[in-house]
Amino acid sequence: MEKDKFVWPEGIKKTKLRKKVIEILQNAKFPMSAMEILSAVKEDESPVWISTIYRILEIFAEKDVIIKTSVIENGTAVYELNKHEHTHYAVCIGCHKIIPMENCPIHAFEPKMLENDFHVLGHKLEMYGYCKNCYPN
Amino acid sequence: MEKDKFVWPEGIKKTKLRKKVIEILQNAKFPMSAMEILSAVKEDESPVWISTIYRILEIFAEKDVIIKTSVIENGTAVYELNKHEHTHYAVCIGCHKIIPMENCPIHAFEPKMLENDFHVLGHKLEMYGYCKNCYPN
DNA sequence: ATTACTGCAAAGCATTTGCAGACTG
DNA sequence: CAGTCTGCAAATGCTTTGCAGTAAT
Numbered sequence: 001m002e003k004d005k006f007v008w009p010e011g012i013k014k015t016k017l018r019k020k021v022i023e024i025l026q027n028a029k030f031p032m033s034a035m036e037i038l039s040a041v042k043e044d045e046s047p048v049w050i051s052t053i054y055r056i057l058e059i060f061a062e063k064d065v066i067i068k069t070s071v072i073e074n075g076t077a078v079y080e081l082n083k084h085e086h087t088h089y090a091v092c093i094g095c096h097k098i099i100p101m102e103n104c105p106i107h108a109f110e111p112k113m114l115e116n117d118f119h120v121l122g123h124k125l126e127m128y129g130y131c132k133n134c135y136p137n
Numbered sequence: 138m139e140k141d142k143f144v145w146p147e148g149i150k151k152t153k154l155r156k157k158v159i160e161i162l163q164n165a166k167f168p169m170s171a172m173e174i175l176s177a178v179k180e181d182e183s184p185v186w187i188s189t190i191y192r193i194l195e196i197f198a199e200k201d202v203i204i205k206t207s208v209i210e211n212g213t214a215v216y217e218l219n220k221h222e223h224t225h226y227a228v229c230i231g232c233h234k235i236i237p238m239e240n241c242p243i244h245a246f247e248p249k250m251l252e253n254d255f256h257v258l259g260h261k262l263e264m265y266g267y268c269k270n271c272y273p274n
Numbered sequence: 275a276t277t278a279c280t281g282c283a284a285a286g287c288a289t290t291t292g293c294a295g296a297c298t299g
Numbered sequence: 300c301a302g303t304c305t306g307c308a309a310a311t312g313c314t315t316t317g318c319a320g321t322a323a324t
Contacts, residue, residue, distance in 0.1 A: 013298055013303060029251075034288080052305050054289060075212050075313085076288065090248060090255050099255060105246040106262070111227060112239040114166070117269035118227050125243070126261045132254035150278060150323050171314080189280050191314060212288085213313070 006081070009063035017041065017048065021056050022081075031069060031078035031089070031098050069098075069124075088124070092131040099131065143218070146200035154178065154185065158193050159202075159218075168206060168215035168226070168235045206235075206261075225261070229268040236268065 006022060008014060024040045025032065032040070034053050041048050057079050060066040069089065070077045078098055090099040106123050130136070143159060145151060161177045162169065169177070175190050194216050197203040206226065207214045215235055227236040243260050267273070 015298075015304065017305075047306065049306055050288090051290075051307080055305080058290095070212060075207060088248075090250055090252075090257070092255070097252075099250050099252045102249040102251075103247075105242050109242040110240075111225075111264055113227055113236050114239075115227075115234075115236045115268055117272070118229070118236060118264075119267045119269075119272045120227070120264050121266040123265065124261075124263045126263075127248055127255075127257050128260065129258040130256040131252055132256075135254070135256045152279065152323075154280075184281065186281055186283095187313090188282080188315075192280080195315090 006065070009060070009065055012059060012063065017052065018056055018060075021053070022060070025066060025079065025081045028080065030100070031080040033076050033078050035076075037079065088126065090127040090129065090131075092129070092134050095131060095134050097131055101125075101127065143202070146197070146202055149196060149200065154189065155193055155197075158190070159197070162203060162216065162218045165217065167237070168204075168217040170213050170215050172213075174216065225263065227264040227266065227268075229266070229271050232268065232271050234268055238262075238264065 006026065012018070020041055021037060024037055034050060034057060037057070038048060038050050038053050041053070057066060057068065061068045061079070065082055066079050067082045068077050068079055080100075086104055088101045088104055090101055091097070092099070104125065106125060111118075111120065143163065149155075157178055158174060161174055171187060171190050171194060174194070175185060175187050178185050178190070194203060194205065198205045198216070202219055203216050204219045205214050205216055217237075223241055225238045225241055227238055228234070229236070241262065243262060248255075248257065
């Protein structure tokens with residue numbers, strides 16, 4: 001299993017900051033919030049602003065190379081590289097870690113709802129609970 | 138099938154505003170945001186503030202008679218009476234209407250994830266797409 | 275009469291936007 | 300050097316909090 005090579009999208013400039021953001025996301029085990037990315041970036045560099053991080057994430061998301069996921073639990077969006085997989089997440093109530101799941105039960109699921117003729121485009125599934133570090137006792 | 142009688146929780150005062158909020162939620166077809174509830178309340182009454190609505194919703198949610206659901210799509214929370222049912226939602230991309238679904242595919246679903254020993258307490262499932270009014274063409 | 279509740283103002287947090295100077299191709 | 304990026308400041312949208320006067324038991 002070879003690691004995907006990241007393809008820099010056309011028409012957007014390669015700046016030090018953008019390269020760093022991508023690098024951070026490449027090394028990230030879990031989806032990260034803008035704030036977390038900012039902290040990771042700031043380690044060495046001169047001043048970086050959260051608004052710039054948001055702009056970078058937004059432009060990469062538009063180019064479809066990263067995925068923005070808004071997690072229900074705390075209203076904060078998290079970002080990860082788009083590996084073109086269908087993924088859902090488990091969210092730890094204790095430490096707020098977001099853990100991707102590898103399977104999805106929604107294939108061939110026929111939702112029944114009050115409103116007929118709802119045209120389903122996609123779905124989000126989120127499990128919540130405790131990760132092994134946070135599980136009480 | 139008889140309509141659930143709403144049981145006023147102990148230890149909280151019956152004010153005109155609170156009764157009105159509950160009444161609005163009893164008549165609501167779909168979960169409502171604080172803003173929508175405010176609009177519904179304001180029809181006749183003297184000034185009502187959104188912070189008060191939030192406080193009312195919060196206290197009822199604590200008492201477990203209403204349910205707060207934060208929807209992924211736009212980060213806005215919606216509220217509905219707690220009918221003690223397990224429910225998921227479909228969200229319209231066009232008008233942001235939130236439509237409860239009557240079935241759930243997650244029973245007996247065994248999530249596989251990178252982190253073993255994740256202790257699942259519950260889940261959220263959200264379908265998105267277009268309701269019949271918003272479906273393009 | 276207590277204590278809880280509400281109007282109102284202001285703060286908080288994640289995110290977005292505007293602008294002028296700095297950097298990339 | 301032209302157009303794109305970024306630092307920075309300020310605005311936005313949803314939600315929360317503080318306080319003092321008002322209403323419910």
